[in-house]
Amino acid sequence: MNRNARISTLLRKHGVLIALIMLIIAAGFSFPQFLTYGNLTNILRQSSMIGLISLGMTFVLLTGGIDLSVGSLAALASVIAATLSSYGNIGLMVLVPLAACGVLGLMNGIIIAKMKIAPFITTLGMMMAARGIALVMTGGISVSVDADIVNTFGTIAQSYLFKIPTPVWLFFLVLVVGLYFTNKTRAGRHVYAVGGNEEASRMMGLRPDRVKIVVYTVNGLLAGLAGIILSSRLSAGQPVSCDGWEMNAIAAAAIGGTQLSGGRGGLSGTLVGVLIISVISNMINLQGTLNSWWQSIITGLMLLLVVIMQSRMEMRPKSRRKLTTAERF
Amino acid sequence: MKDNYLLEMKQVDKRFPGVHALDHVDFRVRAGEIHGLMGENGAGKSTLMKVLTGLYRMDEGEIRLAKKAVSFDRPLDSQKAGISTIYQEINLISYLSIAENIYLGREIMNRTGIDWKAINQGASEILEEMGVKADVTQPLCTYGTAVQQMVAIARVIFAQAKLVVMDEPTSSLDEKEVAILFRQMHKLKEKGISIIFISHRLDEVFEICDTVTVLKDGKLVSEDAIKNLTKLELVSRMIGRDATDVLKRKKGQFEGEQTEILFEVQQIDDGSKLHGVSLGIRRGEILGLAGLLGSGRTELAKVIFGDNPSYTGKLMIDGKAVHWKAPRDAITHKLAYCSEDRKAEGVFPHMSIRENLTMAILPGIARGGVVDSKQQKKIVNEYINRLSIKTSDPEQLIRNLSGGNQQKVLLSRWLCMEPGFIILDEPTRGIDIGAKSEIEMLIQDISQRGISVLLISSELEELVRNCHRVVVIRDGLNIGELEGDALSEKGIMQTIAQAVTQAEEDVG
Amino acid sequence: MKGITAKKQQRQSFELQLHLQKYGTIYAFAALIIINMLLNHNFASLGTLWNLTIQVLPTMLTSLGMVLVISSGGIDISVGSVMAISAVISGMVLTGKVPVVGSGVGIAVAFALLCAMLLGLFNGILISYFKIQPIIVTLILFIAGRGIAQLLNAGGTIVFYNNKFTEIALYRIGGVVPIQLFISLFFVLVIIFLLKKTTFGYYIQAIGENPRASRLSGIRTTGVLLSIYVISALFAGLAGLFESSRASCADPNSIGVLAELDAIAAVAIGGTSMSGGKAHIMGTVFGALIIQLVSIMVNMNNIPFAYSRIFKAVIIIVAVYLQREKRS
Numbered sequence A: 001m002n003r004n005a006r007i008s009t010l011l012r013k014h015g016v017l018i019a020l021i022m023l024i025i026a027a028g029f030s031f032p033q034f035l036t037y038g039n040l041t042n043i044l045r046q047s048s049m050i051g052l053i054s055l056g057m058t059f060v061l062l063t064g065g066i067d068l069s070v071g072s073l074a075a076l077a078s079v080i081a082a083t084l085s086s087y088g089n090i091g092l093m094v095l096v097p098l099a100a101c102g103v104l105g106l107m108n109g110i111i112i113a114k115m116k117i118a119p120f121i122t123t124l125g126m127m128m129a130a131r132g133i134a135l136v137m138t139g140g141i142s143v144s145v146d147a148d149i150v151n152t153f154g155t156i157a158q159s160y161l162f163k164i165p166t167p168v169w170l171f172f173l174v175l176v177v178g179l180y181f182t183n184k185t186r187a188g189r190h191v192y193a194v195g196g197n198e199e200a201s202r203m204m205g206l207r208p209d210r211v212k213i214v215v216y217t218v219n220g221l222l223a224g225l226a227g228i229i230l231s232s233r234l235s236a237g238q239p240v241s242c243d244g245w246e247m248n249a250i251a252a253a254a255i256g257g258t259q260l261s262g263g264r265g266g267l268s269g270t271l272v273g274v275l276i277i278s279v280i281s282n283m284i285n286l287q288g289t290l291n292s293w294w295q296s297i298i299t300g301l302m303l304l305l306v307v308i309m310q311s312r313m314e315m316r317p318k319s320r321r322k323l324t325t326a327e328r329f
Numbered sequence B: 001m002k003d004n005y006l007l008e009m010k011q012v013d014k015r016f017p018g019v020h021a022l023d024h025v026d027f028r029v030r031a032g033e034i035h036g037l038m039g040e041n042g043a044g045k046s047t048l049m050k051v052l053t054g055l056y057r058m059d060e061g062e063i064r065l066a067k068k069a070v071s072f073d074r075p076l077d078s079q080k081a082g083i084s085t086i087y088q089e090i091n092l093i094s095y096l097s098i099a100e101n102i103y104l105g106r107e108i109m110n111r112t113g114i115d116w117k118a119i120n121q122g123a124s125e126i127l128e129e130m131g132v133k134a135d136v137t138q139p140l141c142t143y144g145t146a147v148q149q150m151v152a153i154a155r156v157i158f159a160q161a162k163l164v165v166m167d168e169p170t171s172s173l174d175e176k177e178v179a180i181l182f183r184q185m186h187k188l189k190e191k192g193i194s195i196i197f198i199s200h201r202l203d204e205v206f207e208i209c210d211t212v213t214v215l216k217d218g219k220l221v222s223e224d225a226i227k228n229l230t231k232l233e234l235v236s237r238m239i240g241r242d243a244t245d246v247l248k249r250k251k252g253q254f255e256g257e258q259t260e261i262l263f264e265v266q267q268i269d270d271g272s273k274l275h276g277v278s279l280g281i282r283r284g285e286i287l288g289l290a291g292l293l294g295s296g297r298t299e300l301a302k303v304i305f306g307d308n309p310s311y312t313g314k315l316m317i318d319g320k321a322v323h324w325k326a327p328r329d330a331i332t333h334k335l336a337y338c339s340e341d342r343k344a345e346g347v348f349p350h351m352s353i354r355e356n357l358t359m360a361i362l363p364g365i366a367r368g369g370v371v372d373s374k375q376q377k378k379i380v381n382e383y384i385n386r387l388s389i390k391t392s393d394p395e396q397l398i399r400n401l402s403g404g405n406q407q408k409v410l411l412s413r414w415l416c417m418e419p420g421f422i423i424l425d426e427p428t429r430g431i432d433i434g435a436k437s438e439i440e441m442l443i444q445d446i447s448q449r450g451i452s453v454l455l456i457s458s459e460l461e462e463l464v465r466n467c468h469r470v471v472v473i474r475d476g477l478n479i480g481e482l483e484g485d486a487l488s489e490k491g492i493m494q495t496i497a498q499a500v501t502q503a504e505e506d507v508g
Numbered sequence C: 001m002k003g004i005t006a007k008k009q010q011r012q013s014f015e016l017q018l019h020l021q022k023y024g025t026i027y028a029f030a031a032l033i034i035i036n037m038l039l040n041h042n043f044a045s046l047g048t049l050w051n052l053t054i055q056v057l058p059t060m061l062t063s064l065g066m067v068l069v070i071s072s073g074g075i076d077i078s079v080g081s082v083m084a085i086s087a088v089i090s091g092m093v094l095t096g097k098v099p100v101v102g103s104g105v106g107i108a109v110a111f112a113l114l115c116a117m118l119l120g121l122f123n124g125i126l127i128s129y130f131k132i133q134p135i136i137v138t139l140i141l142f143i144a145g146r147g148i149a150q151l152l153n154a155g156g157t158i159v160f161y162n163n164k165f166t167e168i169a170l171y172r173i174g175g176v177v178p179i180q181l182f183i184s185l186f187f188v189l190v191i192i193f194l195l196k197k198t199t200f201g202y203y204i205q206a207i208g209e210n211p212r213a214s215r216l217s218g219i220r221t222t223g224v225l226l227s228i229y230v231i232s233a234l235f236a237g238l239a240g241l242f243e244s245s246r247a248s249c250a251d252p253n254s255i256g257v258l259a260e261l262d263a264i265a266a267v268a269i270g271g272t273s274m275s276g277g278k279a280h281i282m283g284t285v286f287g288a289l290i291i292q293l294v295s296i297m298v299n300m301n302n303i304p305f306a307y308s309r310i311f312k313a314v315i316i317i318v319a320v321y322l323q324r325e326k327r328s
Helices: A003-030 A037-062 A070-087 A090-113 A119-138 A150-158 A166-184 A186-196 A198-203 A208-234 A245-255 A267-287 A293-315 B045-053 B075-080 B098-103 B116-130 B145-158 B175-190 B202-208 B231-239 B297-305 B327-332 B353-365 B373-386 B403-415 B433-448 B460-466 B489-496 B500-507 C002-039 C046-071 C079-094 C105-128 C134-152 C163-170 C179-197 C199-209 C211-216 C221-247 C259-269 C281-300 C306-323
Strands: B005-016 B019-030 B034-038 B060-065 B068-070 B083-086 B163-167 B194-198 B211-216 B219-225 B261-269 B275-282 B286-290 B312-317 B320-322 B335-338 B421-425 B452-456 B469-474 B477-483
Touching (some): A003 A267, A037 A070, A037 A166, A037 A208, A037 A267, A070 A090, A070 A208, A070 A245, A090 A150, A090 A208, A119 C306, A150 A208, A166 A186, A166 A208, A186 A198, A186 A208, A198 A208, A245 A267, A267 A293, B005 B045, B019 B034, B019 B045, B019 B194, B034 B202, B045 B083, B045 B163, B045 B194, B083 B145, B098 B116, B098 B145, B145 B175, B175 B194, B175 B202, B194 B202, B202 B231, B211 B231, B219 B231, B261 B297, B275 B452, B286 B433, B286 B460, B286 B489, B297 B335, B297 B421, B327 B335, B335 B403, B353 B373, B353 B403, B373 B403, B403 B421, B403 B433, B433 B452, B433 B460, B452 B460, B460 B489, B469 B489, B477 B489, C002 C306, C046 C179, C046 C199, C046 C221, C046 C281, C079 C105, C079 C221, C079 C259, C105 C221, C163 C179, C163 C221, C179 C199, C179 C221, C179 C281, C199 C211, C211 C221, C259 C306, C281 C306
Parallel strands (some): B034 B194, B034 B211, B286 B452
Antiparallel strands (some): B005 B060, B211 B219, B261 B275, B261 B312, B312 B320, B469 B477
16 A cells, blocks of 8 residues: 555544544643543543443444434433332342343334334434433432432442542443454454445344344443443432433544444444543533533534544545456466 | 256246246256356346245245255355355455455354454465465455455355355456456366356356356246357347247338437446447437347446446537536436336336426426426326326326336336437336337337437347347447348347457457 | 235235325324313313414424425434524524624524524535535534534523514414414425425435436436525524524523424324435424424323323334335
8 A cells, every 4th residue: 555545544543542642642731630640530430421321332333223212221220220229229229220221222122123113213212211211200300319328329430449430440341341242252243244234244144133132232231331320429310311422422433433334433442532522521621711512512523523534535435456466376 | 077966956936926037947057067047137047046045935846955955944044055155246244354254154263252363364274275365354345346256255165165156256357357266266166166157248158167057038948068059059049039029110211321420429438347339329310239238238328328427438419529427417418318227216116106207307397496287297198198107197106006107107207308319228128018019119209200219128129120220239349230131130149149359359 | 715805905904004104193193182182171272272383383393394304315413403503693683792783683583594504504515515424414513503502602591682572472363373373384385385396395305215316317416405404404493583582582501402303203203204205294294293292281181291202202113113114
């Protein structure tokens, strides 16, 4: 490949990572408190919940689908956890919300794969339904975690392990498992195959339906986990929380290089995307004078930039290699 | 080669609503032979292969693989039985690496999960043995179609297939790449693997195949050893006249020499199927384009109509060079194109007959963007009558019409434009005899009124019957023109069957 | 013999499905009305009817814009943000915060709509020239648009003291019939006219039905797609104006929230395919009415508002499932 092609491939592959590094350097110079332990752990902790949802969303996007219900599922999970706190059983508070979200995710998967209703509409409906259930369960108000168990439950989100917040460990755990899944397991590779070319993958003997069902179920579980962490952090379940999380997740995945058409991208890219959004949010906070709405404007701008860059790279005709003379014996 | 049959398909019969796709077809392939399967559109080749691979269920008949009776419910079953297919359109996952494509579904595992080292190693070895040099860790899409074909073959080798079906594998390959493909096929043959080679390229079939089976209209026409066949015989088996088909139509008079040339095409090369084709058509002339499937006729039509703006060569109207950026430009210059694939390129399924019929002429019957419904209704009714389109109501959705009637609506779309030059690509495909003759009368009629018609058809008798002149296209080149007394089915077939060396010499 | 009756049954059920596809939404609407009348005597009153027409207007507008977009095979999730931005801009003009243009009602409306159309142009160019997927393009404004709306007035709500503007929303013809009814009717008729009688309308649906055939029929797809997104944003802008006029304030944090989802829901319920193609306007109209009716129903019967979401979700899924095409 000639030099120009090399540079553009490099950019394409690592452009976002480079952007993140430059952002961090810029932040480090502009704000002395940026590179402090307290601030960095703050960033990581903020990222962990959105991060979990973004990781799940990445799987869904890789199959060429979309899941609008994750925010509502997370809120539902947080509400269920808080509501069950009166039983004083932490296991219940964790397992039931997870199970509920898993089942709802499974329903998404089945409706999409078997009933063949478009993912957009299916998850739109689920989004409304889950939010509705959360509101009904709580009568629209916040539910506090029962005083008896609030401290134990609170350790999930508020404790530290080797000086790093537990939610961050959870996020990284899921990330590592996810990376293993996408790189070292058959099921993970089949996700890429189905997203890349569903028909071809079927003809190659794979089962797209199963892959999709698994992916949406896992996404539901991860949303549930995020919701549990949230309620642990707030010591309450708020039915109106997690609003717009799905869109941020999509943005993070897109910025990280996962194409909405499916088959391309990955978790490591999403990690970078999540970090970029969090760092920017942090920078805005540290700046002090900029208000919160700049967060959304800048995220939108980033998305715009990434999307335009990706489209330009698509438009350039791919250099198709013909067999060279050496290859033709 | 002894009569050791790996595959025997006996009396396979398959019907679809309105179509008898396979009519008690017998098809057999010996072990370790390369068996060509030929036939024009609608002959039944792809249906036969879909039955073989389990995509379709046959209504009658039996299939035997290595003497054992088999029945496949889905593609996976036939793959497990050792049948693999390589399609014209690469059915692999472009974004995944070469190695992964080869091993997808059969990944090598070790204690920690997928063993990429072993997979990459194995893939490299397979490619090396095939004599293909490529980096197996790179995404498939970074390589051209030739390499992608090789990867498809590699997958097949790895899957230890016993029978490989190759569906038009050479359509996007150049000569050198075809040679490489053939090398691989010989290697497969050495291993005792049988290959079913579906192709329209006569020369290739003669070069690589041991035996060739011809299908026509769902029936078995012949099975011969290649060495016992001439090219002319093969061509006539494929497109020769069906004795029962008799349609006598009188051609309109055409004073060829006096009329000026309306449209000219010079040295058109589109980088894939067309290799420098030239022709000209006069005002009011009915020019036929003959050739086997895959010769480039439709591709030429697309260049003429502006659907493919990337080509080298010249297009000229009345002697002036023109270049279209989109079909819209051609339409403004009174060109029309009735596509051969009405489903993908013609029909707006949930829109009414009226809407479908007038879609191309809307700017002409609208004032200030608003459609003149009286004028529209008039045109719609006029053409419903003219072409005897069977419908109770022009508001009916076009998808509810029969295929033949849909075709008539699409034809009307272009005819009502009153074009100066219309390209008809297989206009009578899927239409019953009565309607066929109506359409042919229509073609004569519009030619009389000074409209030039470029008629692309796979039915020789149709071309002979209707055209003033016929140009024969083969492999993207104009290899001959016939008119007057020389214009006959035999003449066309002979032209098509000409030896490659002869054609190369002529064209230079 | 058996074959004939079986075929007849098949045809009958096929015809039933066709009938449902055409009129299903109306039946659903009628059913909802009946349920409401049974649940609550106060329902069957003129007051409720006027209430419905007043409240449904913003959703009606955004749904009409949305059906054009979806019909062409795209989607527009930015409409909520566009509503917010146009509401805030009009508010700012009215309260004199925009120096050059003055503070008249006409100027406020014109300026706000102009800005909305520019946003639509932004979407349209990215989609038609850069050929980026509509969901991702409109996602940009979905995320950033609300931020922009908040930025414009530093996050604060703008309250109008200008009576002329708020009067618009309160105006009743003959003192009885809310003007919103006529506005809705007007735009519904405009869209019906557009889709049935203009070349533009034909082209929108043709592109959604079969993009290849559209190109071969000489349709300038780029221009058509661009215009659709401008129109969608324009309608969203109008919706934002009416919403803020009715509320006598423009709150960038709450106006238009979830509006895109309601609009998409209305279109889906109305029978237009999510993948594009023939547009069902009357279905969309009734879809919007149904969506609004669910909210009213929940209100009137003291059902917690949260249930409305669940009802809406079920209706959407059922509607889409019933109206999906059976492959022959």
